[in-house]
Amino acid sequence: MKYIDEYRDKEIVATIVAGIRRISRKEIALMEVCGGHTMAIHKFGIPYLLPENIKLLSGPGCPVCVSSRHYIDQAIAYSRLNNTIITTFGDLMRVPGSTSSLEKEKAAGAEIIIVYSILDALQIAERNSSKKVIFLAIGFETTAPGSAAGVLNAANRGVKNFLLFSSHKVMPPAMKALIHEGVKIDGYIAPGHVSTITGTDMYKEITDKYGLGCVISGFEPVDLLQSIYMLVKQAETGRPAVEIQYRRAVRPEGNLKAKEILNEVFTYRDDWWRGLGILKDSGLAPKPRYREWDAEQMIPVDVEETREEKGCICGEILKGLKSPGDCKLFGRDCTPSDPVGTCMVSNEGSCHAFYKYGRKG
């Protein structure tokens, strides 16, 4: 199958692994900041192929994992209002709030509908004009243009009962915060999907100012190993750079149309990340001219006090400081069918990946 078979070819994999082993001398730590990469790295057993001196760390790349419990609590509070429908992607349903979850609220009678795109949510709003329909918008630069397009569609079609509840975040502030926190990182396996939208410019500061390489990677074994090879080479030669391994999808300038839509609808705001706290200009909220479609601006709601789960170390895991195996709850009190923290709920979370594939860190 094109774009699959050649990127899983055992001989090519073996050649790249041999190349990594040939050039790799230093102890280095490489971090992926994309949940899709986290899953692929563990699914394909990439850590087992590398020499001991190369450590792979998982960073804050899972949008569900980094979002605040307060966000879920607020979504639950919205779901309890009369004449209100919550529309969401399925992966938020089981994320624990402080005392409930969207799944539990639905079972208790709240109108919560799983959708596959924001346009589905918009159609639900058009069919239910007497109700407010709130779309839970999470994700990084990859999904934010879709949300922006949804708002523009609602505005153009005059759909006034459709509202966005944004938890969209952008990557660079988190990547820089990790460096400031002193996490030992020698290079980033930069996110493939995010970069299809943003292009390469946003990584320049990480390379120029902080001296870390960024290689934008695809998601197959050959992609990931080739990216690791490129980062090892940069580290060994002392020449950090922004490079694109994932050339079949990423262009240096990114997706100009998507960026234009994103900039039309959203503005930056300070936002909270699990493990990292509040980071300046790291979140996206609708601009004032789109406030009519912004749930936070239009629907005041009382939200219960946020309570974090005791014993969960998702925050440390998202900073690459601990591994899921370090958590006392892992695999016993916390499993994908009965998750305690967000890193176990989401398919893209490190704990979920470790549990599913039983791999080493």
Ligand code: SF4
């Ligand atoms: S195993 Fe569960 S409780 Fe522990 S860090 Fe992961 S998600 Fe949190």
